[in-house]
Amino acid sequence: MELLTIGAFSKACRLSPKALRLYDELELLRPARVDPDTGYRYYAVEQLERARLVAWLRRLGMPLASIRQVCALPPAAAAREIRAHWARVERETAVRRDLAAFLVDHLTAEPRKDTAMLELRSCAHSDIGRVRPANQDTAYAGTRLLAVADGCGPAGAPASSAAVEALKCLESEELPAGSVLNLLEDAVQGASQAVQDVAGGSEDIGTTLTALLWTGSRLALVHIGDSRAYLLRDGGLFLITHDHTVVQSMIDEGRLTPEEATAHPQRALLLKALGGGAPAAPDLKLHDALPGDRYLLCSDGLSGVVPDDRIARLLSAAPAPDTAVRTLIAEANTAGGPDNVSCVVADVVEAA
Numbered sequence: 534m535e536l537l538t539i540g541a542f543s544k545a546c547r548l549s550p551k552a553l554r555l556y557d558e559l560e561l562l563r564p565a566r567v568d569p570d571t572g573y574r575y576y577a578v579e580q581l582e583r584a585r586l587v588a589w590l591r592r593l594g595m596p597l598a599s600i601r602q603v604c605a606l607p608p609a610a611a612a613r614e615i616r617a618h619w620a621r622v623e624r625e626t627a628v629r630r631d632l633a634a635f636l637v638d639h640l641t642a643e644p645r646k647d648t649a650m651l652e653l654r655s656c657a658h659s660d661i662g663r664v665r666p667a668n669q670d671t672a673y674a675g676t677r678l679l680a681v682a683d684g685c686g687p688a689g690a691p692a693s694s695a696a697v698e699a700l701k702c703l704e705s706e707e708l709p710a711g712s713v714l715n716l717l718e719d720a721v722q723g724a725s726q727a728v729q730d731v732a733g734g735s736e737d738i739g740t741t742l743t744a745l746l747w748t749g750s751r752l753a754l755v756h757i758g759d760s761r762a763y764l765l766r767d768g769g770l771f772l773i774t775h776d777h778t779v780v781q782s783m784i785d786e787g788r789l790t791p792e793e794a795t796a797h798p799q800r801a802l803l804l805k806a807l808g809g810g811a812p813a814a815p816d817l818k819l820h821d822a823l824p825g826d827r828y829l830l831c832s833d834g835l836s837g838v839v840p841d842d843r844i845a846r847l848l849s850a851a852p853a854p855d856t857a858v859r860t861l862i863a864e865a866n867t868a869g870g871p872d873n874v875s876c877v878v879a880d881v882v883e884a885a
């Protein structure tokens with residue numbers, strides 16, 4: 534076995550001697566031999582490939598604990614782990630990108646050039662469905678606030694209603710230009726506290742929360758959990774939220790296809806929610822509204838049983854928000870109504 538000094542090995546694999554000593558301590562890359570007298574480390578030429586893989590994975594920003602796992606795997610499985618790691622990075626980056634855009638808007642707050650005065654016409658309804666003994670969803674449409682919350686656990690109904698109640702202060706709060714981000718942050722904080730009060734320390738009790746706040750020309754979106762927001766614009770339906778579910782993260786990471794996900798036994802398992810569990814930050818996003826836009830908020834009682842293309846057709850065909858809400862809920866119930874189903878539909882229209 535040909536042995537290299539730590540200096541020669543370091544040059545060959547582009548990991549510093551300091552890094553190599555750290556990886557030895559972490560048992561990520563042990564030297565082939567340590568001189569018992571001097572303590573000098575020696576590496577085998579055969580270890581170069583692994584050392585280079587570690588160096589590449591470090592450059593990718595992978596945490597050391599994950600690198601140790603990847604290095605222990607055969608190539609195909611290692612490739613899968615790297616793909617999954619990268620999907621998580623991209624997902625986190627997307628959330629931060631939205632927040633950065635929100636912040637830029639917050640700091641510039643230029644008035645929109647277009648002169649058309651816009652208004653929101655909305656309707657909300659929540660239905661128990663055909664199977665559940667109680668309705669734990671809450672749906673709300675006010676003059677400025679639209680919200681859907683899907684409670685779970687023994688106090689799911691009070692949890693979802695407490696979350697939406699806590700946001701209602703946004704209806705009357707003054708909305709000076711550029712302050713929407715902080716206002717939302719405070720309101721969500723209040724909602725989180727209200728749900729925790731309901732949960733009383735029980736980790737089983739919690740709620741999703743997906744809400745839109747109308748600012749007169751824009752819609753600020755706050756989202757946590759697996760309720761959804763869609764935008765219907767120019768005939769196309771766009772999902773503008775990302776489900777915080779275990780199954781969705783498995784899809785993102787390439788471990789599950791969307792088709793497999795629809796039948797997955799744990800598809801309702803949430804990664805994030807408001808409630809008694811660990812505090813979690815919601816996604817925040819800002820949308821420029823255009824006349825003709827139609828927004829839909831719904832609980833998984835709709836999106837779990839009615840496919841997106843069907844939602845798009847029904848949403849496009851309905852003449853007004855109230856008919857859209859009624860039709861969508863009826864469709865979920867026709868599909869078996871296995872869960873509570875809530876819909877909020879809002880049209881952006883030019884003021885009369």
Ligand code: MN
Pocket residue numbers: 683832833834872873
């Ligand atoms: Mn539900």
